[in-house]
Amino acid sequence: MTYHPKSEFMAVMMERGFLSDCTDYQGLDEALSKGVVPAYIGYDATAKSLHVGHLLNIMMLRWLQKSGHKPITLMGGGTTKVGDPSFRADERPLLTPAQIDENIEGMNKVFSRYLDYGSGATDAVMLNNAEWLDNLNYLEFLRDIGRHFSVNRMLSFESVKSRLDREQSLSFLEFNYMILQAYDFLELNRRYGCLLQMGGSDQWGNIVNGIDLTRRVLDNEIYGLTSPLLTTSDGKKMGKSQGGAIWLNAEMLSPYEFWQFWRNTTDADVGRFLKLYTELPVEECERLGALEGSQINEAKIVLANEVTTLLHGAEAAADAEKTAREVFEKGGVGDDLPTLSLDAAEVAEGISLAQLVVRSGLAKTGKDGKRLISEGGLKVNDETCTDAGRMFAAADFAEAIKLSAGKKRHALVKLG
Structure with a gap:
């Protein structure tokens, strides 16, 4: 649909490509134009770190705050005990x-x-749904909340239907998840005046349930807005790489590896990712995304620097770029490369190249490592080595050894 928003937030969402769907474009836009709108996104605690797949929605909260509204980050201390069955x-x-x-x-x-937390009108707040879910009385909850849900309708939502169509088991525990998420929206509206829930388009059914429940119980008008589920231009799920999830915590993925993920963006995705993951003006994102040949590589460096600066700081981004230039342009050993430190006992009887490749994270399994080596895809100190059984002793680590898988993935191995 063609809709020309009045509010800055809706304009940003539409212009930069964040918007997939909205329950009431005009109603939400008017609410955003009238005053501060508290809005939330929920995050279930299924891992020790968020990953790149969460970054799109974190940027939505950041733009919400920058345009004068109040972000709520809702941690799923309660809902994580159930688990979201969606898709x-x-x-x-x-x-x-x-x-x-x-x-x-x-x-x-x-x-x-990404967000400024505090007690001001537009300061972000962090909440945990265990606050109201942990102490629910089951019978009261069934009578007061459960009666508003139609099982027929719940079964029709695509996230549940796709599971049942494939004849894959859906436990009663999981079936309760959408009721609990709907109840979250009701409680956030009741306790904190929250008017908007945002999430990926896979959350549409859960968001609509919350809006319906709040309308039935409190007779309040609230809204839902979803972002597209991103895939890269080659059809892969955004945020996945050969090495697994792209974590946002530095102790789980180094700033250099994070920077490198963005530097390796496919040409066709550069302009779109600049709009979604940086704060550069839209015109500049489009200009950079339209570059061709070797120039697009400079646009990718801009993307990597901007995204890494937001998460890890300008110094980490500059260090990552410096390391990358040393590794790629000068064939040197960058100080910031992922590093595997071995102790003397581990190399007392020698350690094989295949083991080093796995231990350094360049291959997931010994089998993958041996295949990489035998196919000529691995270099040791910039020289191709096809002998997976090559042994390294303590004396070989007088200086750090650089391992390279292809042109873009590198690691250092050293003693101590």
Whole structure:
């Protein structure tokens, strides 16, 4: 649809490509134009770090705050105990309360890089849905909340329907998830005046449920807005790489590796990613994205620097670029490369090249490592080596050894 927004936030969402769908474009736009709108995104604590797949929605919260509204980051201390079944083929493993708390602590490190938290009108707040979910009385909840849900309708939502169509089991525990998420929106509206829930387009059914429930119980008008589920131009899910998830916490993925992920963006995605993941003006994003040949590589460096600066700071971005230039242009050994440190006992009887490739993270398994080496895809100190059984002794580590898988993935191995 063609809609010309009045509010700055809606204009940014539409212009930069964040908007997939909205429950009421005009109603939300008018609410955003009238005053401060508190809006939330929920994050279940399924890992110790957020990953690149979360970054699109974190940027939405950042733009919300920059345009004069109040972001709420809702940690799923309660809902993580159930697990979101949306578009999954199987049930999520159940985590203990201690694991959930540990994961929340790890995830919280990222948000303060993007949002300003405090007690002001547009300061972000961090909440945990365990606050109202942990102490629910089951019978009261069924009578007061459960009666508003139609099982027929719940079964019709694509996230559930796709699981049932494939005859994959959906536990009663998971089936409750959408009721709990809907209840989150109700409680956030009741307690904090929250008017908007945002999320990926896979959350549409859960968001609509929350809006319907709040309307039935409180007779309040609230809104939902979803972002597209991003895939790269070659059809891959955004945020996945050969080495697995692109984590946002530095202890789980070095700033250099994070920078490198963005530097390796496919040419066709550069302009789109600049709009979504940086704050450069739209015209500049489009100009950079339209560059061709070797010039597009400079646009990719701009993308990598801008995104890394937001998350890890300008110094980390500059260090990553310096390391990359040393490695790629001068064939040198960059100080900031991912490093595997071995102790003397590990190399006392020698260690094979295949083991080093796996230990350094350049291959997931020994089998993958041996294939990489035998096919000529691995270099040791910039020289191709096809002998997976080549042994390295302590004396070989007088200086750090550089391993390179292809042109773009590198690691250092050293003693101590």
